[in-house]
Amino acid sequence: MSSLSRIALGLAASTFLTSGAMAEAGKIKIGLVFTLSGPAAVLGEQGRDGFLLAAEKLGKIGGLDTEIVVIDDEQKPDVAVNKARELVERDDVDFVVGPIFSNILMAIAKPVTDANVILISPNAGTSNFAGKDCNPNLFVSSYQNDQVHEVLGAYAQKMGYNNVFMMAPNYQAGKDSLAGFKHSYKGGVAGEIYTPLGQLDFSAELAQIAAMQPDAVFTFMPGGMGVNLVKQYRQAGLDSIPFLSAFTVDETTLPGEKDAALGFLGGANWAPDMDVPESKEFVKAYEAKFDRIPATYAMQAYDAAMMIDAAVREVGNADDTDALRAAMEKADFKSLRGEFKLGPNHFPIQDFYLVKAVKREDGKFETNIAEKIFDDYQDNYVSECVMP
Numbered sequence: 001m002s003s004l005s006r007i008a009l010g011l012a013a014s015t016f017l018t019s020g021a022m023a024e025a026g027k028i029k030i031g032l033v034f035t036l037s038g039p040a041a042v043l044g045e046q047g048r049d050g051f052l053l054a055a056e057k058l059g060k061i062g063g064l065d066t067e068i069v070v071i072d073d074e075q076k077p078d079v080a081v082n083k084a085r086e087l088v089e090r091d092d093v094d095f096v097v098g099p100i101f102s103n104i105l106m107a108i109a110k111p112v113t114d115a116n117v118i119l120i121s122p123n124a125g126t127s128n129f130a131g132k133d134c135n136p137n138l139f140v141s142s143y144q145n146d147q148v149h150e151v152l153g154a155y156a157q158k159m160g161y162n163n164v165f166m167m168a169p170n171y172q173a174g175k176d177s178l179a180g181f182k183h184s185y186k187g188g189v190a191g192e193i194y195t196p197l198g199q200l201d202f203s204a205e206l207a208q209i210a211a212m213q214p215d216a217v218f219t220f221m222p223g224g225m226g227v228n229l230v231k232q233y234r235q236a237g238l239d240s241i242p243f244l245s246a247f248t249v250d251e252t253t254l255p256g257e258k259d260a261a262l263g264f265l266g267g268a269n270w271a272p273d274m275d276v277p278e279s280k281e282f283v284k285a286y287e288a289k290f291d292r293i294p295a296t297y298a299m300q301a302y303d304a305a306m307m308i309d310a311a312v313r314e315v316g317n318a319d320d321t322d323a324l325r326a327a328m329e330k331a332d333f334k335s336l337r338g339e340f341k342l343g344p345n346h347f348p349i350q351d352f353y354l355v356k357a358v359k360r361e362d363g364k365f366e367t368n369i370a371e372k373i374f375d376d377y378q379d380n381y382v383s384e385c386v387m388p
Contacts, residue, residue, distance in 0.1 A: 005069070005070040006067060006068070006069050006070075007052070007055075007067070007068040007069075007070065008065070008066070008067050008068075026064055026065065026317070027064050027065045027066070027067065027318070028061055028062055028064040028065070028066050028067070028094050028095075028308075028312060028318040029066075029067045029068075029069065029091065029092065029093045029094050029095075029318075030061070030066065030067070030068050030069070030093060030094065030095045030096075030097060030308065031068075031069045031070075031071065031084075031087035031088075031091060031093040031095070031096045031097070031098075032047075032048055032051060032068060032069065032070045032071065032096075032097050032098055033071055033073050033080060033083065033084060033087070033096060033097070033098030033099045033104070033108065034047045034048045034070070034071075034072065034073065034098050034099060034100060035072065035073055035074065035075045035099065035100050035101060035104070036048065036070075036072035036073075036074075037072050037074055037075075038074065038075055039198065039223055039224040040075055040100070040101070040222070040223040040224070042223065042252045043100045043123075043222065043223055043252055043295075043297050044072070044073075044099075044100050044297075046251075046252060046294065046295050046297035046298040046301075047098070047100055047122055047123060047297045047298065047300070047301040048070060048301070049286070049289075049290055049298055049301075050122075050286070050294060050297065050298030050299060050300070050301035050302040050305075051068075051097060051122070051301040051302065051304060051305050052068070053282070053285060053286055053289060053298075053302060054301075054302040054303075054305035054306055054309075055068060055305055057285070058305070058309055061305065061308055061309045061312065062308065062309050062311070062312025062313050062315075062318065063312070063313055064312060064317070064318060069087060069091055069093065071083045071086075071087070073098070073099055073104050073108075075101060075104070077103055077104055077106070077107035078107075080099065080104045080107050080108050081107045081108055081111060084096065084107075084108040084111050084112050085111050087112075087117075088111065088112055088115040088117045089115065093117060094117065094118075094318040094319070095117065095118050095119075095120060095308055095318075096108070096112045096117055096118070096119045096120070097119075097120045097122055097301065097304050097305075097308075098121070098122065099121070099123070099124060100123045100124065100297065101123075101124060101171075101173065102124040102125075102126045102145060102171065102172045102173040102176070103171050103172060103173075104124065105121055105124035105126060105129070106126065106128075106172065109129065109135065109138060112137070113135050113136075113137035113138055116137065116321050117137065117321075118137050118138075118139065118321065118324060118325065118328065119135075119137060119138050119139070120138075120139045120140070120141055120304045120307065120308070121138070121139070121140045121141070121142065122141050122142055122297070122300040122301040122303070122304045123142050123296075123297055123300060123301075124140075124142070124145070124173065125140045125142050125143050125144045125145050125347060125379075126144075126145055126172050126173070126176060127144065127145060127146060127176055127179070127379075127381050129345075130144045130345050130347050130379045130381035130382060130384075130385065131345070131381030131382070131383075131384030131385055132381075132384045132385070132386075134345040134346065134384075134385035134386070134387055135346075135387075135388070136325060136346075136387055136388055137321075137325065138346060139307070139328055139342070139346045140346060140347045140348065141300050141301075141303045141304040141307060141348065142269070142296070142300040142348070143269055143347070143348060143350070143352075143379075144347050144379035144380075144381060145172075145173050145176035145177065145180065146176050146177070146179055146180030146183060146379065146380065147180060147269075147352060147374075147377060147379055148180070148246045148247070148267040148268060148269065148352065149176070149177040149178070149179075149180030149181045149218075149220060149246050149267065150180045150181065150183050150184045150267075150352070150374070151184075151246070151267030151268075151352050151353070151354060151373045151374065152181055152185075152218055152244040152245070152246060152265070152266070152267050152354075153180065153181040153182060153183060153184035153185035153218075154184040154185070154373050154374070155244065155265070155267075155354055155373065156181075156185045156187065156215075156216055156218065156244060157184060157185050157186060157187065159216075159242075161185075161187055161215040161216045161242075162187040162188050162215060163187065163188045163189075163190045163212075163214045163215045164181075164185065164187060164188070164189060164190060164214055164215060164216050164217070164218055164244075165189075165190040165191045165192075165208075165209050165212060165214040165216075165217045165218070166178050166181060166182075166189060166191070166192045166193070166217075166218050166219070167191075167192075167193045167194075167195065167205060167217070167218075167219045167220075167221070168193075168194060168195070168219060168220040168221070169194065169195055169196070169197040169198075169199070169220070169221065169225065170194035170195060170196060170197060171197050173220070174194060174197070174220060175194070177220035177246060178192065178218075178220075181218050183380060185218075187215075190212045190214035190215075191208060191209075191212060191214070193205055193208075195225075198224075198225065199225060200224060200225060200228045201228070201232075202228065202229050202232050202233075203232065203236075206232055206233065206236045206238065207236075209236075209238060209241065210236060210237075210238060213241070214241060215241075215242070216241060216242040216243075216244055217233075217238075217241055217242070217243050217244065218244045218245065219243075219244075219245045219248055220245065220246050220247055220248060221245070221247075221248045222247040222248065222252075222253075223252065223253065224256075225248075226245070226247065226248035226249065226250075226253040226257070227253050227256035227257050229248065230243075230248065230249060230253070230257045230260050230261050230264065231256075231257060231260050233260075234260040242265070243264045243265070244264075244265050244266070245264065245265075245266050246266055246267045246268075247266075248264075248266065249261045249264045249266050249357045249367070250266065250268070250295050250296065250367055251272065251292070251293045251294060251295035251296075251365075251366055251367065252295045252297065254293075254357060254365035254366065254367075255292070255365065257357075257365070258365060259359070261357040261365070262357055262358070262359060262365075263356060263357060264356070264357050265354055265355070265356055265357075265370070266354075266355045266356075266357070266367060267352060267353070267354060267355065267373070268296055268352070268353055268355045268367065269296065269337055269348075269350050269351065269352055269353070270296050270299050270336065270337040270353075271353065271355045271366070271367045271368055271369045272293055272294060272366045272367065272368075273366070273368045273369060274336070274337065274338070274369065276336060276337065276338045278334050278335075278336050279299075279336040279337070279338075282294065282299070282302060282336050286298060293364060293365075293366045299336050299337065302336060303333070303335050303336055303337075303340070306333040306334070306335070307328060307331060307333055308328075309333065310327070310330075310331075310332045310333040311324050311327035311328045311330075311332075312324065312327075314327040314330075314332070315327050328342075328346075329342055329346070335350075337350060337351070338351070339351060339376065343378050343379070343382050344382060344385060344387065345379070345381070345382045345385035345387070347378075347379050347382070349376055349377065349378045350376070350377065351372055351374060351375055351376065351377065352372070352373050352374040352377055353369045353370070353371065353372050353373060354369075354370045354371050354372075354373050355367040355368060355369055355370060356368055356370045
């Protein structure tokens with residue numbers, strides 16, 4: 001995937017454009033900002049593909065001729081800022097959807113929202129934007145970062161664990177993950193480590209775990225970090241210590257982890273076996289088109305497209321930002337995860353689940369819902385949000 005692609009959606013055709021912009025009335029332009037290169041590219045590809053699958057299903061988002069500009073943020077905040085500015089200043093997009101990583105969201109939120117363009121994050125959901133830095137032009141179709149990790153904290157508390165080893169990358173989402181776990185877990189901490197973002201060798205950390213013999217391990221290691229950690233965890237013979245994680249064992253990492261991840265538990269707001277008609281249709285269509293199982297990254301981006309579609313259809317155009325914002329707040333669409341609404345901070349109120357890595361009859365790996373942990377759960381920062 002090149003760093004920039006343009007896709008036009010008309011009545012029945014999808015065509016790659018080489019140049020030119022569509023800024024006329026009756027049309028909508030959307031910029032997608034995803035990590036599409038480097039070790040974490042699979043996460044961004046899931047997000048991009050989920051959004052484009054929804055766009056293909058709709059044909060015209062909001063009933064308008066649609067142009068989608070896809071850019072690669074390269075997982076670099078400085079690159080992302082420059083490209084986000086180009087989207088709103090040069091390409092004159094009506095919406096920006098992205099990114100995957102929280103440090104990228106922190107970088108692009110101001111230039112996008114200051115331009116009075118609506119930004120929808122289909123994955124990153126930092127605590128500051130849910131609370132004191134909430135923004136009328138920022139919406140989140142995923143979760144507040146802490147919440148998925150709170151699932152594992154609540155499970156650890158329920159299981160009576162009292163000595164948990166915690167580990168996450170040293171960036172905002174990593175800090176949010178441990179804060180989220182500890183919000184619902186009140187037991188003891190065997191150790192707490194922040195590793196460099198992108199670390200792939202965990203031999204030193206695994207040696208500490210082996211020496212400490214904690215009741216359980218909780219970790220957040222997305223992408224290639226998760227693949228390596230899971231394999232090395234099994235190789236280190238630590239199978240007897242329960243492995244709890246978020247975004248470490250999911251549909252983006254399981255193809256690399258395979259049997260090493262079987263039985264490992266995670267937290268999620270959705271899984272491919274979700275018993276919702278729209279979700280079943282989505283999973284089937286995604287697998288048929290991309291020959292892989294969708295992860296939450298794809299689901300949340302698909303929902304972001306449906307959020308835009310519902311809002312634009314209500315307003316009748318993509319030009320009236322105030323009206324679009326009000327329509328977006330209603331979240332009047334059918335989410336793939338079932339029940340879904342937005343709180344006053346523009347973050348979702350939704351259910352959360354404990355999920356388990358399984359092997360399907362066809363030999364592929366996915367996560368399945370084990371039990372519901374939280375029902376209609378709102379984040380813990382909403383009270384700090386005073387929307388301008």
